[in-house]
Each structure stands twice: as C-alpha cells, then as structure tokens.
Amino acid sequence: MNNQIQQNRPEGTTSPRVQQHEIDEERAGQRLDNYLLTQLKGVPKTLVYRIIRKGEVRVNKGRVKADYRLKGGDVVRIPPVRISEKSTPKAGQRLIDSVESSIIYEDERILVVNKPSGLAVHGGSGISLGLIETLREARPQQKFLELVHRLDRDTSGCLMVAKKRSALRDLHEQIRTDRVNKTYWALVEGRWASRTSQVNAPLRKNTLQSGERVVRVDPEGKPSLTRFRVLERLRDCTLIEATPVTGRTHQIRVHTLHAGHPIIGDDKYTAKEVNQHFREQGVRRLFLHAAALEFDLPGSGKRQRFTAPLPDELEQSLVTLRHE
Incomplete structure (x- = not known):
C-alpha cells in the first residue's frame, strides 16, 4: 500500500484520518522530510518539520x-x-503546455526538458510553483517525479527529471563520479582571452545584510573548477562555452566575473550599466543557457548526448550584435 493524502479540500480542513504509507523500493533511500513534503502538498514546511519533531510522524x-x-x-x-x-497554486494550462512542449527526451525512467528562462525549477522562497510542480500537475498518474539537478531561474536549457527512484539514484551516482557532462553557452562582457581556458577558484556562499544570498570567491570556500572555450567574438563581448567540472551554486556566473568578464544580463553579479548597455542592443535577460547534457541512460547504460538550441530571444540578440 502507499495511500495518498487527498488534495483540493477547502481551506482549513484536515486530512480525515491517520495515514499509513508502506514504502516501496522506488521510494527507498529518500529522506523522511522530503517524502512528507511530496505527500503533504499544501502543508507549510514548518508544520511538516514540527510534526516530525513532536513525534506525530x-x-x-x-x-x-x-x-x-x-x-x-x-x-x-x-x-x-x-x-x-491557498498554499497549493495551480499551474495554468498555458504553463503546462509550455513545459510539456519543452520536453527533449522521455522514456520510462527519465525526462530531459529544455527549461524556459524565468521558470524556477521548483517552488519556494516567494515562488508559488516551478517546473517540477507543473509536471506533477500535468501528470497526476505519475507516482514519482523528482529533479535530478537544478538550474537557476533565469538560466534556460537542459534539465534532467527522474521518473523512478532507481533512475534518480543512478544519475546522482553519475554526477558524484563525474560521468555527467554539462555544457553551457554564455555571453560575457569584453574580449575573453583564449589563454583563459579554465578558472580554478574556491566558492563560498554568503548572506548580505539585506538577506540576499550571493556567492563569492573565497580561499575558505569549496574547490570549484570551470573550463572555458571561446565560440565567437563580437563587439565588446564574447560568446563562450563553459563546462563546470564541479557543481557549485552560481559557479559559472561567479567564475566568469572572477575572470573579469561577467555574464551579460546577470542582475546579481554584473554591473547595472553593463546590463543597460547591452539591453539597448537586445540582450534583455541573463545570457546563460544549458546547451547540452551527456550521461549514461539509466537502465540501458547507453551513453547519450542531448542538446537544446539557444532560445529565440538569445539567438536574435546575437544577430543584432553581429550586425553592430
């Protein structure tokens, strides 16, 4: 058995009785808090942790x-x-259609999605819902849907979603053992020197007085390595390929900044006047795109590479800059 809590009750109601869930092999290995958060949709995280702490779970x-x-x-x-x-916002049909049409690959174990820019991968921190919640709503019959990794909200491109717990474990092990290759395209300010083929700089998360979280290069941070290659030189900027060897938060964004060439359109790490200059030339969003993923398909073990073309708005901005 794996009884599900009924959803869509009127606000203020409670689940009708104590639920007993028997864990199957697909759910084995999952943390208790994460399991409860998927079962108790609409329940605040603070309440979930409280009922665990009080021994009610x-x-x-x-x-x-x-x-x-x-x-x-x-x-x-x-x-x-x-x-x-009120805590369980619903995705509109337009959003559901957008996410479904962005699927690059699907089999019985995984999905690869070309995530649109502006869509968070999951809800939280003031965001009502994200890609994973939208997929779960679009596919209520799917017992298991979990993010394998994450992309920043404004970053577009290839994202893996597991449809089975065994696939999630497999892909996490591939990530841990450096068998998942991720390739990004970014447009950075200035002329990137060909000799700068990598940035090896430790990164550390910091919280500003305002509460905003930022990442900085710090000798006491976690080891972080990104490899770079020039794809195209344009006026006042360079299109580069970035391959992160490690997977730190905001790694590419901070490493390009550390190299003296911040990513155009980055509201967090790039100067406002730089963004404004390129906005006038058509770059109106973060120019960072997860262009490709390469990994072994769970189940078959076949090595596969998936690619996502640049979104139209980024491609058009390149056309404008080439003309300039």
Missing part, C-alpha cells in the same frame, strides 16, 4: 528524525494535518 511505530532514510517495507504514520488551499 512515526516510522515502524518509532520516532525518527527528519533526515532518516526510508527503507523498502517501512511503514510511515502520517497524522491528520491542516491543508491550506
């Missing part, structure tokens, strides 16, 4: 912590909880 009749890794055959007790309808 039990695994095999015992108290466990939020980071407990579920095992096949575990029985999870979920208490009645308040579900707020």
Whole structure:
C-alpha cells in the first residue's frame, strides 16, 4: 500500500484520518522530510518539520528524525494535518503546455526538458510553483517525479527529471563520479582571452545584510573548477562555452566575473550599466543557457548526448550584435 493524502479540500480542513504509507523500493533511500513534503502538498514546511519533531510522524511505530532514510517495507504514520488551499497554486494550462512542449527526451525512467528562462525549477522562497510542480500537475498518474539537478531561474536549457527512484539514484551516482557532462553557452562582457581556458577558484556562499544570498570567491570556500572555450567574438563581448567540472551554486556566473568578464544580463553579479548597455542592443535577460547534457541512460547504460538550441530571444540578440 502507499495511500495518498487527498488534495483540493477547502481551506482549513484536515486530512480525515491517520495515514499509513508502506514504502516501496522506488521510494527507498529518500529522506523522511522530503517524502512528507511530496505527500503533504499544501502543508507549510514548518508544520511538516514540527510534526516530525513532536513525534506525530512515526516510522515502524518509532520516532525518527527528519533526515532518516526510508527503507523498502517501512511503514510511515502520517497524522491528520491542516491543508491550506491557498498554499497549493495551480499551474495554468498555458504553463503546462509550455513545459510539456519543452520536453527533449522521455522514456520510462527519465525526462530531459529544455527549461524556459524565468521558470524556477521548483517552488519556494516567494515562488508559488516551478517546473517540477507543473509536471506533477500535468501528470497526476505519475507516482514519482523528482529533479535530478537544478538550474537557476533565469538560466534556460537542459534539465534532467527522474521518473523512478532507481533512475534518480543512478544519475546522482553519475554526477558524484563525474560521468555527467554539462555544457553551457554564455555571453560575457569584453574580449575573453583564449589563454583563459579554465578558472580554478574556491566558492563560498554568503548572506548580505539585506538577506540576499550571493556567492563569492573565497580561499575558505569549496574547490570549484570551470573550463572555458571561446565560440565567437563580437563587439565588446564574447560568446563562450563553459563546462563546470564541479557543481557549485552560481559557479559559472561567479567564475566568469572572477575572470573579469561577467555574464551579460546577470542582475546579481554584473554591473547595472553593463546590463543597460547591452539591453539597448537586445540582450534583455541573463545570457546563460544549458546547451547540452551527456550521461549514461539509466537502465540501458547507453551513453547519450542531448542538446537544446539557444532560445529565440538569445539567438536574435546575437544577430543584432553581429550586425553592430
């Protein structure tokens, strides 16, 4: 059994009774808190952690912590909880159609999506819903849909989604052992020197007084390496290919900045006057695109490379800059 909490109740109602979920092999290995967040859609995270902490959630009749890794055959007790309808925004049909039409590849184990710029990969931090919530709404019959990795909200391009827990484990292991190759295209300010073939600079997350999170090069940060190649030189800017060897937050954006060539259209790391200059020439968004992914297909082990063409608005901005 794997009973699901019913959704779409009027605001202020609760689940009708205690739920008992038996964990199957597809869910084995998932953290308890992450499992509950997928089962209790519409319930605030703070409440989910509170019912775990108070012992209202039990695994095999015992108290466990939020980071407990579920095992096949575990029985999870979920208490009645308040579900707020306002907390469960619905994706419009236009958004669902946009995401479905962006799928590059699909089999019974995975999806590869050409994520549009401006769409977060998941909801949270003031964002009501993202790509993964949209996919789950579009495919209510799909028992399992999880992000394999992430892209920044304004970055477009190739993104992997697992349809089975076994595929998620496989792809995470490939990422951990450097068998997933990611290729990005970026337009940076100035003339990128061909001799700058890589940036090896440790990165550290920081929180500003305003609460904004930024990443900085810091000797005490985590080791970070990105390889670069010049694709095309344009007036006052360069189109480059970036291949991250490590996978730190904002790695490409901060490494290009560290090299003296910030990415055009980056509101967080690029000077406003630079962005304004290129906005007038047609670059109106972050020019960073996940152009390709290469990995072994879960199940078959076949090596496969998937590509996503530049979005029309980025391609058109290049045409304008070439004309200039």
